[in-house]
Amino acid sequence: MSSTASATAAELAARIEVGDPLSDEEWLVAVHEVPTDELLRLADAVRWRLHPEPVVSYVIDRNVNYSNVCSAICSFCAFYRKPGHPEGYVLPNEQIFQSVEEMFELGGSGVLMQGGLHPDLPLDYYETLLSELKRRYPSIYLHCFSPPEIINMRDVSGLPLGDVLQRLKNAGLDSIPGGGAEILVDSFRKRRATKCTGVEWLEVMETAHNLGIRSTATMMFGMGEKLEHRIEHMRMLKDVQARTGGFYAFIMWTFQPDNTPLGRAYPDRIPEDEFLRWFAVGRLYLDTIPNHQVSWLTQGLDVGRRALHGGANDLGSIMIEENVISAAGANHKATEDMLRGVIEAEGFRPVKRNAAYERLSD
Numbered sequence: 632m633s634s635t636a637s638a639t640a641a642e643l644a645a646r647i648e649v650g651d652p653l654s655d656e657e658w659l660v661a662v663h664e665v666p667t668d669e670l671l672r673l674a675d676a677v678r679w680r681l682h683p684e685p686v687v688s689y690v691i692d693r694n695v696n697y698s699n700v701c702s703a704i705c706s707f708c709a710f711y712r713k714p715g716h717p718e719g720y721v722l723p724n725e726q727i728f729q730s731v732e733e734m735f736e737l738g739g740s741g742v743l744m745q746g747g748l749h750p751d752l753p754l755d756y757y758e759t760l761l762s763e764l765k766r767r768y769p770s771i772y773l774h775c776f777s778p779p780e781i782i783n784m785r786d787v788s789g790l791p792l793g794d795v796l797q798r799l800k801n802a803g804l805d806s807i808p809g810g811g812a813e814i815l816v817d818s819f820r821k822r823r824a825t826k827c828t829g830v831e832w833l834e835v836m837e838t839a840h841n842l843g844i845r846s847t848a849t850m851m852f853g854m855g856e857k858l859e860h861r862i863e864h865m866r867m868l869k870d871v872q873a874r875t876g877g878f879y880a881f882i883m884w885t886f887q888p889d890n891t892p893l894g895r896a897y898p899d900r901i902p903e904d905e906f907l908r909w910f911a912v913g914r915l916y917l918d919t920i921p922n923h924q925v926s927w928l929t930q931g932l933d934v935g936r937r938a939l940h941g942g943a944n945d946l947g948s949i950m951i952e953e954n955v956i957s958a959a960g961a962n963h964k965a966t967e968d969m970l971r972g973v974i975e976a977e978g979f980r981p982v983k984r985n986a987a988y989e990r991l992s993d
């Protein structure tokens with residue numbers, strides 16, 4: 632690092648510390664030049680300002696991938712099967728109910744239900760599934776259907792987006808997972824995915840928030856995007872958050888290359904240090920989103936430990952079943968006892984929550 636860059640880094644760090652807003656260009660300099668430990672320290676201060684208790688939360692839920700049939704082609708995806716493929720499936724509802732019962736037996740509170748963009752399932756299929764889950768299990772928390780799936784429901788049904796979301800809410804939908812965002816900047820995104828555009832993803836979230844359906848927000852990086860795209864992605868989220876306040880958590884993870892077409896061009900995973908730098912910048916840039924979760928599932932528990940001192944107030948999920956990123960090579964596994972042990976070893980009190988970040992035990 633040059634002395635000029637060091638001075639710039641010190642100045643930027645000092646401005647971040649006192650809450651002086653940085654331009655996007657200055658954030659790019661900061662993520663290049665401010666030392667990792669300093670970024671983590673600054674992000675940790677934001678965490679303590681927003682969450683003064685020494686608590687780290689986690690959730691037990693079940694990832695239900697109701698179908699892998701998908702009419703889109705995303706070069707980073709190892710999960711989907713094209714319509715008509717012999718390995719394509721739609722889970723029978725009875726199998727989903729059985730998964731939910733196992734989830735409750737393991738101390739879980741809800742399901743994260745996501746699938747491919749099925750070209751034939753009518754809106755009624757999703758409504759019936761949600762309402763039947765709520766009827767059978769009144770306490771279940773339904774965190775379901777990422778924006779690309781909701782855009783697909785709009786296209787298949789021919790209904791306005793707001794009507795689709797309202798009908799899902801009426802059927803029992805509690806909140807929307809922020810999956811399918813990856814990098815929202817359409818000039819880049821269109822080279823990687825044929826699913827919904829970044830503008831449509833944001834439109835789903837803003838419409839949902841305005842209907843009282845809250846959501847998480849995500850970023851997946853390390854698939855050949857420019858660093859500017861990562862900052863622009865976060866700015867797009869920040870703009871929606873300023874209007875709606877509807878994002879209750881932000882989660883970032885890195886591209887998992889195994890078994891994906893894109894993995895042949897980008898076979899290397901983002902290094903730990905780079906992930907942590909961006910994690911810290913995410914907490915600092917998106918300080919209007921209250922909860923920041925470190926995705927131990929993709930990054931591993933050692934990275935999770937460091938992130939707990941660099942902005943994270945949540946260690947994510949004991950995913951009872953996870954098919955999408957494990958298909959692409961993320962194979963980290965942990966039990967509830969392991970996660971609680973990690974949280975305690977780092978000096979925090981573990982608290983189980985539901986998908987809405989409401990505490991279930993203390």
Ligand code: SF4
Nearest residue numbers: 701703705708711747
């Ligand atoms: S990422 Fe989602 S939309 Fe894209 S191919 Fe995979 S299942 Fe389909």
